[in-house]
Amino acid sequence: MWRVSELTTRTRALHELNMEHNKQLGTVIVLLIAVVAAIADEIEEVRLVGGSGPCEGRVEVKIRGEWSTVCEEDWDEKSTAVVCRHLGCPQVSGYDPQVSSFEAGTGTVWLTSVTCKGQEESLNQCKYSIETGDVCNHKKDIGVVCRGDMEEIRLAGGGNECEGRVEVKHRGQWGTICGLDWYTSNALVVCRQLGCKLTDEPQVKAASFGAGTGKVWLSNVKCVGDESAVWDCKHQMWGSGSCKHRYDAGVICSGGPQELRLVGGTSVCEGRLEVRHHGVWGTVCGDYWNDKDAAVVCQQLGCSTSGSQIKATSFGPGSGNVWFSNVDCTGEESNLWQCRHQMWGHPFCDHEQDVGVMCAGEPEEVRLVDGKNECEGRLMVQHRGQWGTVCAYFWGIKEATVVCKQLGCGGHHEDDLQAKVTSFGAGSGKIWLSHVKCSGEESALWECKHPMWGIERCGHKNDVGVICEDKRTGMSSDFRLTNGSQRCAGRVEMMSSGKWGALCLSHWDLQAANVLCRQLQCGTAVSISDGGDSGENLAWPDEFHCEGIESNLRECTKTVLGNSRCPRQSTAGVRCSGTMESVRLVSGTSHCDGRLEVLENDIWGRVTDQEWDIKEAQVICRELHCGEVIDLFTLQGPAHGVIQWDNIICQGSERQIKECLKTQHKSSDVSTDLTRDVGVICSESGSVQLVDGPGRCAGTVQVYHRGEWAMVSGDSWTLANAEIVCRELKCGHAINANTMEVNGAGKVWLKDLRCAGQENKLRECSSSSWRQVDSGDKEAARLVCSEFIDFRLAGGANRCEGTLEIYHNGNWGSVCNNVMTGHMASLVCKQLECGTSGLYQGAASTSDADAAPSWLKFIHCRNRDRSLSECLSSTWGRTTCDIKAHIKCAHEGSA
Numbered sequence: 001m002w003r004v005s006e007l008t009t010r011t012r013a014l015h016e017l018n019m020e021h022n023k024q025l026g027t028v029i030v031l032l033i034a035v036v037a038a039i040a041d042e043i044e045e046v047r048l049v050g051g052s053g054p055c056e057g058r059v060e061v062k063i064r065g066e067w068s069t070v071c072e073e074d075w076d077e078k079s080t081a082v083v084c085r086h087l088g089c090p091q092v093s094g095y096d097p098q099v100s101s102f103e104a105g106t107g108t109v110w111l112t113s114v115t116c117k118g119q120e121e122s123l124n125q126c127k128y129s130i131e132t133g134d135v136c137n138h139k140k141d142i143g144v145v146c147r148g149d150m151e152e153i154r155l156a157g158g159g160n161e162c163e164g165r166v167e168v169k170h171r172g173q174w175g176t177i178c179g180l181d182w183y184t185s186n187a188l189v190v191c192r193q194l195g196c197k198l199t200d201e202p203q204v205k206a207a208s209f210g211a212g213t214g215k216v217w218l219s220n221v222k223c224v225g226d227e228s229a230v231w232d233c234k235h236q237m238w239g240s241g242s243c244k245h246r247y248d249a250g251v252i253c254s255g256g257p258q259e260l261r262l263v264g265g266t267s268v269c270e271g272r273l274e275v276r277h278h279g280v281w282g283t284v285c286g287d288y289w290n291d292k293d294a295a296v297v298c299q300q301l302g303c304s305t306s307g308s309q310i311k312a313t314s315f316g317p318g319s320g321n322v323w324f325s326n327v328d329c330t331g332e333e334s335n336l337w338q339c340r341h342q343m344w345g346h347p348f349c350d351h352e353q354d355v356g357v358m359c360a361g362e363p364e365e366v367r368l369v370d371g372k373n374e375c376e377g378r379l380m381v382q383h384r385g386q387w388g389t390v391c392a393y394f395w396g397i398k399e400a401t402v403v404c405k406q407l408g409c410g411g412h413h414e415d416d417l418q419a420k421v422t423s424f425g426a427g428s429g430k431i432w433l434s435h436v437k438c439s440g441e442e443s444a445l446w447e448c449k450h451p452m453w454g455i456e457r458c459g460h461k462n463d464v465g466v467i468c469e470d471k472r473t474g475m476s477s478d479f480r481l482t483n484g485s486q487r488c489a490g491r492v493e494m495m496s497s498g499k500w501g502a503l504c505l506s507h508w509d510l511q512a513a514n515v516l517c518r519q520l521q522c523g524t525a526v527s528i529s530d531g532g533d534s535g536e537n538l539a540w541p542d543e544f545h546c547e548g549i550e551s552n553l554r555e556c557t558k559t560v561l562g563n564s565r566c567p568r569q570s571t572a573g574v575r576c577s578g579t580m581e582s583v584r585l586v587s588g589t590s591h592c593d594g595r596l597e598v599l600e601n602d603i604w605g606r607v608t609d610q611e612w613d614i615k616e617a618q619v620i621c622r623e624l625h626c627g628e629v630i631d632l633f634t635l636q637g638p639a640h641g642v643i644q645w646d647n648i649i650c651q652g653s654e655r656q657i658k659e660c661l662k663t664q665h666k667s668s669d670v671s672t673d674l675t676r677d678v679g680v681i682c683s684e685s686g687s688v689q690l691v692d693g694p695g696r697c698a699g700t701v702q703v704y705h706r707g708e709w710a711m712v713s714g715d716s717w718t719l720a721n722a723e724i725v726c727r728e729l730k731c732g733h734a735i736n737a738n739t740m741e742v743n744g745a746g747k748v749w750l751k752d753l754r755c756a757g758q759e760n761k762l763r764e765c766s767s768s769s770w771r772q773v774d775s776g777d778k779e780a781a782r783l784v785c786s787e788f789i790d791f792r793l794a795g796g797a798n799r800c801e802g803t804l805e806i807y808h809n810g811n812w813g814s815v816c817n818n819v820m821t822g823h824m825a826s827l828v829c830k831q832l833e834c835g836t837s838g839l840y841q842g843a844a845s846t847s848d849a850d851a852a853p854s855w856l857k858f859i860h861c862r863n864r865d866r867s868l869s870e871c872l873s874s875t876w877g878r879t880t881c882d883i884k885a886h887i888k889c890a891h892e893g894s895a
Contacts, residue, residue, distance in 0.1 A: 071136030101239030178243030206343030282321030314454030388430030408478030491531030501538030531573030548590030605644030627683030714739030714779030732786030835890030
């Protein structure tokens, strides 16, 4: 008998043996099912349907007893060869089986992704996928031609057998080739295949010869250029695709070179682009055209491209053929036809999109109009001297942000910038830009992607508007400090023409620096310094002539005319105090002289003091970073105005006036008393000026003393004395010193003035007295400095026409006609009070030995310039002109 324990052990062993047997049996069953399924999905039969015989037609396969079609995906001639071999269809020696299109089938599209090596005996031996869903539709049903006549090729519709529309014969029927994406490399294969004569540099062209008829046999042809037949190139299967006959490809195997010209502009280097092809002039489609394409045109025409503003822009519609489309240049090509392009005469646009080119032109400008301030409004851009609007299509926050940055509207940190897109109503004139797409990192709007200038794709009802806002101050600024260790110190940069550039150190002074510090809410200027190398940024020659009490640099007089170029290594810098001022000097020449005012409870008020002395005055000069006290005074204050303090006691060592003992005025109400206000003149004061003259650097000399302006006595007035004044005013050197009788009117100071010639300021010279000259008949000092600028029109029928002459360095001289514009002519006429417009023309240069010099090679006035002194120019100096600037004004206001 078995013991229970032995039975249990044996039973467990039998159970485990049975489980292993069942597992092996299950594996066999699964493998059998897989084999059956694989057999079930085998291609049972193959046939060709819809052709002229059993060896051509649409490929159909029988799987699971059902006939259906094969998708063209991944199908090629190797797969075609296997089908032909599978069907036992004979193949003509040297003839390759072709992939071709026949009518669409029905039912399920069984096979996709068929991949054969070409040596298989049947389609079953190739790789393929069985699909039962909607992976492929019947438009992509594959077809096969196992035998038949060889394909043929010809050119039709041209002047000879080597030019014309490309036609190919397939399955015994002539048809065409689709010209979409048809390039010169394709045309080259056709010409070689036809045996047309080719030189080392063949003039092979892809050109249009009109629409053909019949089937469009080949589409998406992509040749490398060395194929022996066009059907050896990559292409869709024969007869597939939806290309229309209006896109039929054509070829010119030999022909004369094309020509190029620009028409409709002001010179041979700007205008609508026209090309001569087949002896006929036509235009170029502007779709996808950009500045790289324009640069190739400028180079090909021999127009200077160094430093110029090359632009793709519209000069209106042309006529005749649109020869060129879809041009795509790298910018390195030597002529336009070397760029990738659609075949000649195959237009994708009408004449409204005819492209234009400017090989040289002034930079564009941007502004906002019809808003509450200059940082909001309808967006306007200036192009070719004309202001126009921007289409709002595709416009968004990124584009608005670029505009705000370009205008300098916003904070000095990116997170301070807010930009909003809104409408400010319809504008008028040109719509210069449309479909603008920015990344937000561009420094100017025209650096963003956009079609060429002046192609209008929307009406003025879609003119875009922008609101820029600085969250910190709500103010805008086109000035900034960079390259510094803190926000209120660094290199001074200005936005102009959409680009940041550094100001010149040689054109920078403490008065302008103090205005900038106040403008940037950085207090007062502590010092000016070298801002260092401007790097990749530009350097501007603009010079600001500030009194130092302005709230914004825009309020200062600015000159550019005749200024030398600024070296990149010598730029203006400033270090501001960083805190807003609580004291100021007003009614003087600068922030360093005048009547004292203090800020209490957000109200500026007067200061009165019966015992005002040098200790208190010295604290004021120190706090305002204005040097040492050179004069202090009291004067009758205004009849109205808040008096904040009426007594101050300082030790003289305090850093700020608030550290001194002071008495608060009894009332903050407007005072009507005539208490004497206090004032001070510090050593950094600009205490001299020229008045009643034709320019900033010529006139009667005045000095600021004891709170008021007075003339300088003409007694002992010399050219050496005048030299000091010109130096102090940064007006060059003195070229004339004379006197003028004042006949008892006005105060005259500084009798017996004597200067050694080394002084930097007139106050450093010695004199017998600062007292007023009391004699009845007085002589006042006058002078003319070398950088005094006056201008006139000379040699014409009246004072409002003639050669433009400028008075400089003691002589009248002409200006060369280079870069002269209508805007500049109009600006001159307005300043001469000769009307609001002017025409410019060249006047022949005289060769007389005693002829007046030519002072400037060019003057370039921008639309924002409001006087000739603000215009850009070459540096002052005698030069030779072939043609002098000649202007004829409208005669309103002419004498």
